[in-house]
Amino acid sequence: MKTSFVLPADIEPLSRDPxxxxxxxxINLHHSMCFGCGADAPVGLRIDVIAGEGLTVSASMKVEDWMQGGPGVIHGGLLSTAFDEVMGTSPLLLRMPVVTGHLEIDYAKPIPLGSTVQFTGEILGGVRRKVYTRAVAHLGDPQEPVAAAHGLFIAIDLEKHFAGYRDRAVHPSGHQNGA
Incomplete structure (x- = not known):
């Protein structure tokens, strides 16, 4: 797969946090109502990202009927969301919460409903608060990718970044904070 994503010349290797x-x-993540990984979200991808060796991760996602885009295949935006979840979770191996700065995807083959997409991802390095990642998706044969992605994620201070939004958070009960 070909991509135009170019890593910066000053990228530095990063190390997994002990x-x-x-x-x-x-890898346990933020909250149970997250569309990407939350077990309590009424509708969501429910992706479990699994820590690998070094700075690698893996995940899988069952392609359900509600995910349909074109006839009989997954919607590309949902695959994009899955890549965002997998790559955005990987910096937690650095113990670094991040938000998405840039996400680039190359789609290679349609992904049929009813299939299970397997993801492998890794952290490529960083520059200051920027973390560069990549991931590949396949349907069981890593030598036959169906899509690949690169991402740039920005390290954040959770409290500062989400200040003013937490009171709008929806809980599994369906109620907002303060409601």
Whole structure:
């Protein structure tokens, strides 16, 4: 797969935090109502991102009927969301919360409803608060990718970044904070 994504010349290697999630375990993320990973979201992808060795992750996603875009295949925007979830979770191996700065996807083949998409991802390096990642999706054969993505994620201070929004958060009960 070809992509136009270019890493910066001053990119530096990054190191896994000693307190990061152990390889083979689910990386626990922010909140249960997240569309990408939340178990309590009424509709969502429910992706479990699994820590790998070093700065790698893996995940899988069942392509359900409600995800349809073109006839019988996943909507490209939902695949984009899945890549965002997988790559945006990987910086937690650095113990660094991030938000998406740039996401670039190359779609190679249609992904049929009823299939299970497998993802592998890795952190490529960083520059100051920027973390560069990539991921590949396949349907069981890593040598036959159906899509690939690159991302740039920006490290944030969670409290500052989400100040003013937390009171709007929806809980599994369906109620907003303060409601």
């Amino acid at each position: 307190k990061a999630t152990s390889p083979g375990r689910r």
